[in-house]
Amino acid sequence: MSGTPAIARVPAAETRALRRAILRPNQTPEACIYPGDNDPASFHLGIRDPDSPGDDLIAVASFYREPVPGDANNPAHAGTPDLRIRGMAVLPEHRGRGLGRTLAEAGLAIAREQTPPPALAWCNARTSACAYYEKLGFTPRGGEFEIEGIGPHFVMVRAVLLDTAE
Template identity: 35%
Template sequence: MIKIKIISSKETYSVRQPVLRAGKPIESCLFDGDDLETTKHFGLYFDENLVGVVSVFENKSNNFHDEYQMQIRGMAVLEEYQKKGLGNFLINQTEEYAKFQNASLLWFNARETAVAFYEKLNYTIIGSAFEIQNIGIHYVMYKHL
């Protein structure tokens, strides 16, 4: 059974660390803005186990002119649960939440390895590839809601 719940930023660490910060200290899982009142963290549970997370921030990118934008950060599904459609559930939840908040655009920095996943969900790359130090090559991707 699959369930999505709002969770705390600290609860995201058990998925963020092995997927997004492998080999790095647990403190590297704390993102700027994680604990703002306007930030929401969603946890995807499969048979009562937390296996996926995504965080949504109120954050405006200069790449876009939309007045109210939201940024996705920390999207991760544990490796053994990937390629089962669970990431789609998380992104769909994020989009519904952003629409409910009246955001007109979702954007994020996608790892090079995740671009194809997001393209299947109708997200588009804007600009050129860039490197986030100690993390890897990324692209800014977005979708109008």
């Protein structure tokens, strides 16, 4: 790629082809419509390939205001549901170039501007992606669990502001 990749907010519908191709290749298109995709507080980011004539998306991630599992009643976070990251996917030929980090950090920056801002960010991380999330400051919470049809996962959590105590 010779041009600079451009990150932008995209409609949920535009993320679904990459979600399916990378995250759910054996599932139906409907399985790539996630609960909360169209909630007002949800947002979706995509990175386009500036060299592609079709201006195709090469990386996507989605962000939802949803409590960390088991944390819905934590008084420290009452009224400020956490930030869930889902559908994080980078095309294989564009991995290792910082696009995933760019998406995650852009999402965290947008969430910090929401009212009220979330205290924690979290995701159900595929075990194969845990090292990536650890690089972004996430740590596992609880044990490994299986999501049927996808594989083993850990809940990974970090403070939205890294210098903010949980």
